[in-house]
Amino acid sequence: MAHRVFLAAITTYVEPKSFKEAMCDSRWRAAMQTEIQALENNSTWTLASLPPGKKALGSRWIYKVKHRSEGTVERFKARLVVFGNHQVEGIDYSDTFAPVVKMCITLS
Helix, strand or coil: CHHHHHHHHHCCCCCCCCHHHHCCCHHHHHHHHHHHHHHHHCCCCCCCCCCCCCCCCCEEEEEEEEECCCCCEEEEEEEEEECHHHCCCCCCHHHCCCCCCCCCCCCC
16 A cells, blocks of 8 residues: 555656746756755866867756655755767767766665
């Protein structure tokens, strides 16, 4: 029975597929602001001029609703990711931001 409650809880919220959809909900706007603030606090990037003839890599937002084990909402998570598929091997592979995996260990 507990698994049914969990499944019902995690299907209650629809994650936005686009920035435009996310901007219609204050919870997603707050999640995006939190992500931007964290990136700024961690000095993730520095503003610089592009070299002549180069284009900046694009980015997009990814949205996920994070749930606790009992199915309640823990938080609305927004992650800013770069389009790495536009990179060229040997030229700009080393210039990509990669999010760090958050490992959770449960002790029995």
